[in-house]
């Protein structure tokens with residue numbers, strides 16, 4: 001079975017075409033990385049899956065079902081979670097309240113509590129700081145909160161837009177370990193990353209997006225490709 005299959009996707013914003021016919025597929029329990037220069041359309045791929053950009057043609061199939069026109073809340077219900085670029089959290093709410101917002105579509109209180117204790121096991125610092133206002137969290141803790149909030153829906157597919165942005169090398173390393181762990185837990189993950197080297201290392205499959213098209217794709221040995229070597233020397237643009 002394929003978890004997510006994107007076929008010949010054309011998408012953009014109000015008449016501006018950004019994605020010009022792309023194909024991406026994600027298998028269950030797989031980390032797929034999306035790399036490429038600024039403005040290539042990486043975030044737009046994620047936004048298209050989550051139905052917050054304009055899809056003009058092509059299809060997005062999740063677990064065998066066409067989801068291209070579904071509303072965002074239906075997608076969340078289906079098990080797709082999204083952590084946006086910039087890890088937006090509600091600074092004036094507590095850590096626990098931020099997490100509970102992530103579960104607002106879940107009516108069953110027991111399920112919410114169960115997911116909450118799962119997130120607290122995964123991120124013990126969030127448990128320790130559950131009653132504190134989120135604005136007092138460090139950068140790394142904010143990232144954990146943003147991830148934790150997405151996990152409150154108990155998703156099958158996690159969409160991560162540049163989760164390592166602005167984190168120190170040490171925190172980036174921890175974050176990538178956490179993401180690998182989430183795959184061990186059974187999730188499928190689509191990750192947009194500026195840090196191409198890290199992304200290729202952690203991913204089962206990587207797609208290079210350039211100017212709204214897939215320029216290259218492959219497994220870990222993609223790192224040896226001339227295109228990658230030339231452009232990404234040193235790991236960052």
Ligand SMILES: Nc1ncnc2c1ncn2[C@@H]1O[C@H](COP(=O)(O)OP(=O)(O)O)[C@@H](O)[C@H]1O
Pocket residue numbers: 013016018036037038039040041042043044045
């Ligand atoms: N909400 C929006 N409205 C109009 N244009 C947008 C919007 N978001 C992004 N774009 C444009 O779409 C293109 C691709 O953006 P994006 O997908 O964010 O690229 P990336 O994530 O690869 O840096 C850019 O030219 C950007 O200016």
Ligand SMILES: [Mg+2]
Pocket residue numbers: 042043044085161
């Ligand atoms: Mg982006």
